[in-house]
Amino acid sequence: MVDLPPLREVIARHGLSASKALGQNFLFDEQLLDRIAAVPGSLEGKRVLEIGPGPGGLTRALLRAGADVTAIEMDRRCLPALSELTMAFPDRLRVIEGDALKLDHNELMGGEPFAILSNLPYNVGTALFTRWMGGELWPPQWTSLTLMFQQEVAQRIVAKPGMSAYGRLAVLAQWRAQARLAMKVHRSAFTPPPKVMSAIIHVEPGIMPKGVSARVLERVTEAAFGQRRKMLRQSLKGVPGALGALEALGLDTQRRAETLEVSDFVAIARKLS
Structure with missing residues (x-):
């Protein structure tokens, strides 16, 4: 096990702070991060795509769980902190600077199956989710999605008919996949604390109904x-x-x-x- 300095120390050393414009909120609780990384099951030797790693809190948990991680980060301030992780895990972490909305994730992952785990930036979470869940190609290249959203959005994804949260996101998530609410995350777990509660949803692709576009x-x-x-x-x-x-x-x-x-x-x- 690689001995890493505390994440708070890394953030302080690099003068980092969460950007409201980028929808950032940092998680420091390593036990909580390990629980999130455990939601999809064993990651030992598996390929994982992470969007918006920030200073690398969840990234550390994914690496501890044995995953080979590709992380996409557009905030250049976070790159030095992530480069330290790359040096600590030279063959298991690849950091790509860029906008996840503009990149071809399947191409980045070399056409091979991969899981997606991410504490999604609030301002791009829904757009990325609808992209991953859409399209005619099914099953997708990703094997599972484990994503943190605002709790309100998470509830819309797993809602059932008749519920006030039931809508397009629920149908998109459930018509050819299984979506569940894996865990709730209190706002106090974040730095700075957001105004709303958060939740982790887990999605696995199911069978594509025949004759449907x-x-x-x-x-x-x-x-x-x-x-x-x-x-x-x-x-x-x-x-x-x-x-x-x-x-x-x-x-x-x-x-x-x-x-x-x-x-x-x-x-x-x-x-x-």
């Missing part, structure tokens, strides 16, 4: 939940063939989107695909 499903859910207080006959009238699909499936057009099961949206998309 992801693009069509995304279009249907976008229209349905874009006007969620309206009946489906109103919210889906702009999607060609959608009202006919509802009728063919025996779904009442006077219902609202939040009352439909994920399987109902899949059936609608299948009719339109």
